[in-house]
Amino acid sequence: MKHHGQEVTFLETGVQTPTVRLVLDSGKAIEICGPANIAAETTDAIVNAANSSLLGGGGVDGAIHRAGGPAILAECRQLVSKIGTLPAGRAVITTGGQLSAKYVIHTVGPIYRGGEGGEAETLANCHRESIRLADEHNLSSLAFPAISTGAYGYPVAEAAPIAISATLDALAASTHVKLCRFVLFDISTRRAYERAAEKFHRSNTTSFRIQKAHS
Numbered sequence: 001m002k003h004h005g006q007e008v009t010f011l012e013t014g015v016q017t018p019t020v021r022l023v024l025d026s027g028k029a030i031e032i033c034g035p036a037n038i039a040a041e042t043t044d045a046i047v048n049a050a051n052s053s054l055l056g057g058g059g060v061d062g063a064i065h066r067a068g069g070p071a072i073l074a075e076c077r078q079l080v081s082k083i084g085t086l087p088a089g090r091a092v093i094t095t096g097g098q099l100s101a102k103y104v105i106h107t108v109g110p111i112y113r114g115g116e117g118g119e120a121e122t123l124a125n126c127h128r129e130s131i132r133l134a135d136e137h138n139l140s141s142l143a144f145p146a147i148s149t150g151a152y153g154y155p156v157a158e159a160a161p162i163a164i165s166a167t168l169d170a171l172a173a174s175t176h177v178k179l180c181r182f183v184l185f186d187i188s189t190r191r192a193y194e195r196a197a198e199k200f201h202r203s204n205t206t207s208f209r210i211q212k213a214h215s
Contacts, residue, residue, distance in 0.1 A: 018181065019190065020197050022164070027178065028171050030164065032193045034184030039067035041183055042100045044139035045093070047130045049147045050106040052085040054092070060145045060185075064104060068097035072104055089125035093133045103137065105130045109148030115158065123148055123159060124166035131170035134177050141179040146189050156189055160196035168200075 018031035038046050038060060049060045054076040056065040065072055075094035079086075086092060091107040107130050110122035126147050134142045147163065148154035167180050184190040 020194050022168060022197055022201070024172060026172075028174075029179050030167055030171065030197075031179065031181040032184070032190060032197060033181055034190035035186050036183045037063065037185075038143055038145050038183040039063045039099060041143040041181070043141040043143045043179070043181060044101065045096070045103040045105050045134050045137075045142040046099065046101045046183075047091075047126075047142060047144045047147070048104050048106045049145050049150070050086065050108055052087065052108050054080050054086055054106055059150045064099070068095075068099045068104065071095050071097035076106065089122040089129065091126065091129035091133050093137060101143070103134075103139065105133050105142065107147065109152055110154065112148065112153040112155070119148075119154065120158075120162050123154065123162050127163055127166040128170045131167065131174055131177055131180065135174045138176050140176055141181070142177065143181040143183045146182070146184055146193070149189065156192040157195075160193045161200065164193065164196050164200055 018033045020032040022030040046064065048064045051057045051061065056062055056073060072094055079092050079094070083092075086106065086108050088108045088110045091105050093103050093105050096102050096104050107126040109126050110117075110119040112119055127144065130142065130144070144163065144167070146156060146159060149156045149159050163182070171177055171180055182193050184193060
C-alpha cells in the first residue's frame with residue numbers, strides 16, 4: 001500500500017510481542033502489542049490518556065502517575081496554572097519522572113456520545129498532536145494506549161481504525177519519530193486493533209505487501 005508516497009508492509013508476527021507491524025518503506029513502523037502495561041514501556045515517550053484537569057485519574061492515567069511518581073503531577077500542575085484545563089484533542093508534554101520513558105505526552109480523548117459530535121476527528125487529533133509533540137522534541141519512539149476506549153466509552157471497534165489511520169498519517173509526515181507502538185491492556189482490545197490493521201491493508205491492496213513471520 002502507498003501512504004504519503006511510501007510503501008507500507010503488513011507484518012504479522014503471530015503470538016510474539018509485537019503481534020502486528022505496519023512498516024513504511026522508510027523503515028518507520030506502527031506496532032500493536034499486548035496485553036501489556038504502558039507504564040513499563042521503554043520508548044522515548046508514552047502517551048497518557050489524561051483528563052482535562054491533568055491531575056491524574058483512573059485507568060491508564062492513574063497507572064502512569066503512580067509509576068512515574070510526583071514529578072509528573074508537579075509539571076502537570078504548572079501547566080494547568082499557565083494554560084488552564086486541556087481541551088479534548090490537544091496534547092502537552094512533561095517529564096517521565098521515574099518511568100523508563102523520558103517523557104509523558106498527555107492527551108485528552110473525546111467522550112463518546114454516539115459518534116455524531118465530532119468524536120472521530122478529536123480522537124484522530126489526539127494521535128496527531130502526540131506525534132507532533134514527540135517530533136518537536138526530537139523523539140524517535142512513543143507508545144499509545146487505546147485512547148477513550150475505557151471510561152470515555154468509545155467502542156474499540158470504532159476507535160481502533162481511527163487511531164491507526166491518524167497515527168500512520170502523522171508518522172509518515174514526521175521528521176524524527178520512527179516508531180509508534182499501541183500498547184494495549186487486554187487481548188480483546190489488542191485483537192480489535194489487529195483487525196483494524198488487517199482491514200486497513202485489505203482496503204488498500206493495490207500496492208500492499210504482506211509478510212508473515214513463523215514463530
